[in-house]
Amino acid sequence: QQPVQSPQAVILREGEDAVINCSSSKALYSVHWYRQKHGEAPIFLMILLKGGEQKGHDKISASFNEKKQQSSLYLTASQLSYSGTYFCGTVTDSWGKLQFGAGTQVVVTP
Amino acid sequence: EAQVTQNPRYLITVTGKKLTVTCSQNMNHEYMSWYRQDPGLGLRQIYYSMNVEVTDKGDVPEGYKVSRKEKRNFPLILESPSPNQTSLYFCASSLSLNSPLHFGNGTRLTVT
Numbered sequence: 168q169q170p171v172q173s174p175q176a177v178i179l180r181e182g183e184d185a186v187i188n189c190s191s192s193k194a195l196y197s198v199h200w201y202r203q204k205h206g207e208a209p210i211f212l213m214i215l216l217k218g219g220e221q222k223g224h225d226k227i228s229a230s231f232n233e234k235k236q237q238s239s240l241y242l243t244a245s246q247l248s249y250s251g252t253y254f255c256g257t258v259t260d261s262w263g264k265l266q267f268g269a270g271t272q273v274v275v276t277p
Numbered sequence: 278e279a280q281v282t283q284n285p286r287y288l289i290t291v292t293g294k295k296l297t298v299t300c301s302q303n304m305n306h307e308y309m310s311w312y313r314q315d316p317g318l319g320l321r322q323i324y325y326s327m328n329v330e331v332t333d334k335g336d337v338p339e340g341y342k343v344s345r346k347e348k349r350n351f352p353l354i355l356e357s358p359s360p361n362q363t364s365l366y367f368c369a370s371s372l373s374l375n376s377p378l379h380f381g382n383g384t385r386l387t388v389t
Contacts, residue, residue, distance in 0.1 A: 169319065169336070197375045208367060208380035209320070216375060254319060258374055263327045264335060265310065265374060267320040 168192050170257045172268035179245045179275045187240040187271045189255030198231055198238040199256035199265065202249075209254060212240075242273065250275045279304045283368050283381035290358055291389055298353045298384050300368030306379070308371045309351040310335070311343065313364040314383075320367065326351060327374070358388040 170191045177185050189198060197216045201209035215231035215238060226243040238257075242249055252270045259266075281302045290296055302309065310325040312335075322335030324343040332345050340362055342354040351370075355362060368381040 169321070172319075199378065201378070208382055209378075211377035211379070214375060214377065256320075256378070261374070263308070263310075263325045263331070263333055263374060264322060265325070265378070266322060266336065267312070269317060269319040 169266050170255055170268040172253075172255055172271050174271060175269070176272040177274070179242070179249075179273065181247060181275060181277055182244050185242045185245065185273065187242070187253050187255075187273075189238045189240070189257070189268055191236045191257045191259060193236065193257075193259040195231070195233060195236055195238070196258040196261065198229070198258075200229055200238075200240050201254045201256065201267075202251045203254065203270075204251045212253075245273075245275045247275050247277065249273060279379070281368055281370050281379050281381040283366075283384050285384060286382060287385050289387045289389065292359055293357050296355050296358060296386075298355075298366060298368075298386070300351045300353065300381060301349050302351075302370040302379070303349065304370065304372075304379065305348065306370035306372055307348070308373055308376075309345065310369050310378070311341070311351070311353050312367045312369065313337065314367060315364050323353070323366075358386075360388050362386065363388050 200212040203209040311323040312320040326332040326345040369378040
């Protein structure tokens with residue numbers, strides 16, 4: 168079953184913060200985060216591994232709550248370049264499935 | 278340049294005419310996977326391959342076949358395409374399941 172992302176969409180002004188959540192119905196081995204611009208392929212942001220620490224990339228960071236089977240992506244002091252659709256991908260076993268959520272569309276306005 | 282190459286980028290075909298979408302990576306990656314992307318549904322996994330010996334179904338494998346005869350190539354085969362297979366397809370590869378996925382540029386398929 169695909170992970171559930173929320174919200175579906177968010178509109179921000181430059182400099183504002185946002186949180187995107189990703190929930191799984193199964194225990195998580197790892198969580199991937201990607202961003203996709205319109206008409207392009209998804210681009211890797213970060214991976215959080217079971218038992219690992221919170222990751223960060225510039226002003227984008229993420230957390231992984233194993234007990235709640237959730238991950239959250241934090242967009243801090245958003246920039247125009249943060250606009251796009253964000254996908255979480257979850258790995259719930261070691262057999263090879265990497266399932267993505269439906270995506271969260273982020274629009275950052277001047 | 279390290280990359281995942283998909284061909285063709287665009288394809289229009291008719292119902293029932295067999296087609297193959299090729300995918301090749303030059304990064305010596307073990308893991309390869311195919312996804313389809315439809316509005317509102319995100320990326321849904323069709324097939325994946327952990328290595329040349331292990332290939333398995335994803336969440337939406339019906340109507341598709343794959344082949345992993347060598348590490349670098351992972352073609353997607355539609356034996357008898359139908360209009361509900363009209364979609365944007367992405368091939369992706371990574372060193373392992375817990376490594377970053379590298380995506381190809383996508384193939385936009387239209388089946389009439």
